[in-house]
Amino acid sequence: MKKNIVITGTSRGIGFEMVKLLAQQGHQILALSRNEKPVTNLKLPNVTALSCDLGDEKEIKKAVNYVKQNWEAVDVLINNAGFFLKQDFAGTKMKDVKQVYEVNVFSVFNLTHQILPYLKANSHVLNISSMGGVQGSVKFPGLAAYSSSKAAIITFTELLAEEYKENGPSFNVLALGAVQTEMLAEAFPGFEAPVSAEEMGSYIANFALTGHQFYNGKLLQVSNSTP
Template sequence: MSKHIVITGTSRGIGYELALQFANNGHKVLALSRNTSSLAKVSHENITTIATDISKEDDILNAADFVKNQWNSTVDILVNNAGMLINKPFHELTTDDFLKVYQVNVFGVASLTKSLLPFMKSGSHVVTISSMGGIQGSMKFPGLAAYSSAKGAVITLSELLAEEYKEQQVAFNVLAIGAVQTEMLEEAFPGYQAPLSPTEMADYIYNFSLTGNKFYNGKVLQVSSSTP
């Protein structure tokens, strides 16, 4: 049965591959990213792209209006995938750097989720993509104070929302992913080779988004093969 899926950060990497996977399997996809050209070129009948900066309230309202008017006020799955990473030594990080990272990785997630929740019925699933760097006790990397702390914040946010919306039976889960060979990773850590491709990770997220809420709510799954 076809579902209505909203995905952020779809211009490249995991989000791009995920949008195609859902669309190719017959689901309706609303793809939100600042740059829509890559998916627009694909011109898939099941994908609608809207240029969206999730740190801007007006852009989020546009997306919500589309759902209300074109999708009969229905969202089955929201994948909060958009992310911003700044890699700088802590003493060089400015308040503005922190704000930029938190605007996308935390405030944007909260704002978009809040706007779409009225369209989510029992059985809907909100999946937020976090990072192993946001897990307490995990290995940390210098230079990621803003990014990893934001990814930690969004984990706690999801746990709270799972509790707050459990009676409506809307599930909230987090996938804290390890390194994936995306453009964002390459820009932050040139030359680093990750163990997984965006397509492989998108395949995992696709299946979890459709079925994970049957087994989990308010949980953080560590999607990483590295030890510790």
């Protein structure tokens, strides 16, 4: 069955790979990213790419208006967009911390809130977190803002699943380990992750389509190593 799927953070990495894979399966995709050109250049007939700064209220409303005008409902929302910051705590700039939370927490809260009227009982909201946000996991210096923002998304997911458990939709969160993306290469030059963006994109896309049949309000740790 073909689904209407909204994905954020689609200009590169995991999000970009998910757009290609899910479109190939015939689903209708709304791809949201500040840079829409990589997806637009794919020229896929069942994909709409919108330039969307998720930190901007007006731009989120633009995306929601597309849903309102073109789709009756949203079957899957994948909150994949993320902003990474590696910054020693002593040298922390609060404007940078606020930007991390704007993208990783507030935009997820806002977009999910505004998409909510278009979600059905059997819709699935899938949030993408990080192993760094999991309590008790290995932590790394310099990631206070990033990892704590990803921890917030885990609790946010659990709370919404509880609030909507009677009538849906379902909410789950995946905490990803290291994935070979441009963002990882920029943050940790020379480090080679054991999983490619295409491999992780395939896993997430499949879970987004089927995971809510088995899980609700669950954190799944998607990592083949520790950390």
